[in-house]
Amino acid sequence: MARERFMQHRLALASVFVLATLALLSALAPLLSSYDPERTRLLDLYEAPSGTHLFGTDSLGRDLATRILYGGRVSLSVGVLAVSVAVTLGTLVGMLAGYYGRFVDGVLMRFVDMMYSFPRLFLLILFGVFFKGMTPAVIVIVLGMLSWMTTSRLVRATFLSLKEREFVLAARAVGASDRRIILRHILPNSLAPIIVAATLGVASAIIAESTLSFLGLGIQPPTPSWGNMLRDATSDMEKAPWLAFFPGFFIFLAVVSINFIGDGLRDALDPRHAVKASQVR
């Protein structure tokens, strides 16, 4: 049922293809390109896109296409891993708040309110300053810890609505433990909104990481990420506008595909509930 509905969403289907291609190309980067993504080649500075350099070369003579492929490894995996951290945390908080209710719920949800009151990018920048730039692993953890709130609200809502239902009462009547009821009976029923929120969350995590790297506080050069490549491009926008175009275009391509997939998944899994893309940001 759900799979059929997803298949009918042609844009989402095409997006799966685009994203898979992007991920595959990035993963196979060393096989696809003979250029070193980090080595400076002073004889090839600022070459415009051509047959030898598909997207041209940058201010240090490095092949832009190669760097975009390697940058894709960082940007895509940071996005996915950060959301894994966020979804784990959010699910945990949402389960506890929704199932136990009362005091636990009150405390946890006020905490969520507080987390929502800080603009995420501001906190990311503070962490970036504190760590003096971040490694991919640190970004994953920090971004994950700042992005779990939407998931926790969704999970809490399903737990609140399901915990008094007959099948839960029945499970309790036959002596199932809280742990079993939470994990085996209620959680599987809240998977649909979690999956949709997680998908859209990856898009917003990719934008957050690239913004941070663009500002110079995320992934540090010479390791390429789509964000820090755009940072390098800002000083040469007149001389080499292609440097500002391609990395951003790949961020856009990844994000728009993920958004379409999220949209398709939402229509397929949960036709009634609407999670607005920007709420997940």
Added chain:
Amino acid sequence: MSRYIVRRLVQALPLLLAISVVSFAILKVTPGGPLAAYEGNPNFTDDDRIRLEHAFGLDRPLPIQYLSWFSGFLTGDWGYSFASHQPVLSLIFERLPATLYLMGTVFLVVLLLAIPIGVLTALKQYSAFDHVVTGATFTFLSTPTFWLGLLLIIVFGLDLRWLPLGGIATSGAPFDVGDRLRHLILPVATIALVQLGSHVRFLRASMLETIGQDFLRTARAKGLGERVVVLRHALKNAAIPLVTIVALDVPELFVGALVTEQIFGWPGMGRLFWDAATRSDYPVLQGILAVSSTLIVFANLTADVLYGYLDPRIRYS
């Protein structure tokens, strides 16, 4: 109604207190604190450190330090910038108008465009116009703000030379409305295009839901013109949830302003935050964080209250 407002205000107090504790904690965990400026100075002895720590009150217990910091915060003593040694509060107030000017313009432009476009796409569902708008909104929704800004600079600033590359006005020139407006176009477009996407999508969905409802058939049956039915009856109801969405956007406006101000050299709070970040100027960072999160709390509160005012079906008990 007024009792509800008071209750919401009281409920917001613990939230604001929690925000203040986090802000204080940020200052405390940062290396060096107010003495960071002396770090590495060979003439700065341990005796000096102890004397200064006493002078700054850093040798007192943490809760006492928090209380004195918090009372200072309430009375407008927000500490001094490490970098420029100016009071944080006056630095922020110097920059706040430029940010509010940018954000306010974005806010107006987005609302003025989102409402007619959203309504039209809903009325002409599945038309060519609807498809084009839906495609465009999805595109802009997925575009990173900073990339859009760079592209706009390249195309309209560097290539076509139609618009200035940055700044709030031509420096040195006398005040001129046209000049101001031309400087405003690109930064506003950068943030507004991204935001417009989500609002149009939302209004379209909300409008479609409203159009199918019985009270509209009643309005038509009474013989009201299509214009009145759509604008007075449908739009009024469909736009109510927009209030919440707009309030939820306030944090995003701040973030958009930060990135955009950086790209366009806009002398606002985002730029100040950014400059403070690169200089590890923690008092300024913490002050801006406190201002923006307080504004966000009040934006949400205003949205809740407005929502109740606009939608009489909601009863607060």
